[in-house]
Amino acid sequence: MDCGIISLRFNPDQSMFIACMERGIKIFNVEPLVLQCHLETRPYGTASQCYIYSRSNAIMYIPGGSKPKLGKNHAIFYCKDQDKVVGELKFSSDVVAVRMTHNRCLVAQETQLHIFTFPDRMKFLITLPTIQNRKGLLEVSASRMSEYQIAVFPGFKTGSIQILDLNNIESSTSSAPVFIAAHENPIACIAMDLQATKIATASNKGTLIRIWDTRTRNQLLELRRGTDPASIYCINISPNSEFLCCSSDKGTVHIFAIKETHFNKRMGNTLRMIGGQYGESQWAFANFTLRSERPCVCGFGEQKSVFAICMDGGIHKYVFNPDNGSCSREEYEVFYHHDIEK
Incomplete structure (x- = not known):
């Protein structure tokens, strides 16, 4: 059965999930299962990806699917309280990922990452290069309580990731990202805990998951999903x-x-x-x-x-x-x- 689901994602604390569908964007509470927000297709168009910061009212999405209102080179901001689109960013090529923290907005394209202030004025801060990132691999610190506000995304070399301190960014400058050679094969998945102390990575081989300490860059664990590629x-x-x-x-x-x-x-x-x-x-x-x-x-x-x-x-x-x-x-x-x- 084709349900018209384009993509699925949990919010950072996993208490909600977002479904981008041909019927619009739906945001559900997990337990109990309750639909909390529906951005219908007619006014807002369909989306390929959607991100919500924690349980906030700010929603960010990338147009996509069969009935988008704008091109895939846009990042759209919607406010649940105002029930309307409150802003958009337009880029020269397709956007592959969007993320938010309490004071930063991040937009990834295939070979670069753009960072803006958020939510006030959406001032551009910096652009950083990455290796080819068609999957839109990008994770950010999800807890406002964490003193360590970071972004994690692919590095320049195959199998590497970079960690950027989001608290130490000024317009057009930043501290140099920290690099970790995580895998021999291209990175396929990245996750981070709420406390921003651990990063999990997997390559496109899909047999191993490695856990890294965000501050020391040391490998903490190696977990085996299986022996067959996946x-x-x-x-x-x-x-x-x-x-x-x-x-x-x-x-x-x-x-x-x-x-x-x-x-x-x-x-x-x-x-x-x-x-x-x-x-x-x-x-x-x-x-x-x-x-x-x-x-x-x-x-x-x-x-x-x-x-x-x-x-x-x-x-x-x-x-x-x-x-x-x-x-x-x-x-x-x-x-x-x-x-x-x-």
Whole structure:
């Protein structure tokens, strides 16, 4: 069944998700499942991507889909309180990602990143070059409480990322970004925790996820999704920074512990001798497989639960227990036809 879903994304604390659809942009509360905002197609057009900062009233989106009002070279700002578009930025070529913090707006094109002040005046600050970034890989500090406000995006070399201090940017100048050689293959997915202390990266090979300390640049963990290559759709770190989940085209969502890592599985001595490089990896302590063949994004709910939100319009809730590695589906709903709660 074609639900007309163009893209899906959780908000930073994973309490909401955004669905860009041919019927417009819909923003849902996850638990309970309630449609909180609907930007209908007729006045606003369709969008390829949408971003909301935390649970704020500011929404940023990129035109796309079958009925856009403007070209893909625009970044649009919508205010829920005023129920209208309050600004737009136009660029010379397509925009591939948009992000916001409480005082910065970031717009990525395929080979560069632009940074502006936000929300006052939208003053241009700086443009930084990147390697080819067709996937629009870009993450920013999501918590206003965090003193460490950073942006993470691809570096100049294959498999590298760069970390930029957003607090230390003046017009046309900034401190030099910090680089991490994260993988040998091109970066395919980036995630960051709410506290801006950890970054998770995966390459287009999709077998390993590496966790990095944002301040020291040291690798903290190496997690193994599997041994067969895969396309990773999504990585998310739980709001308390204790767990990580990832989804891929294999149809399986994996759950890892990144604080109390003794929960993760490790190969026994015999398999370690046979497995070579695989024997030292930390494997997911729990996983579940979805019947849907459509891509899904995953995020954490309350009470040790994971939600998988799929392009077929379904939302699955699984509850896990790190002590014994159990994982079972507790709820299933279809979200794409939900109306706003009156």
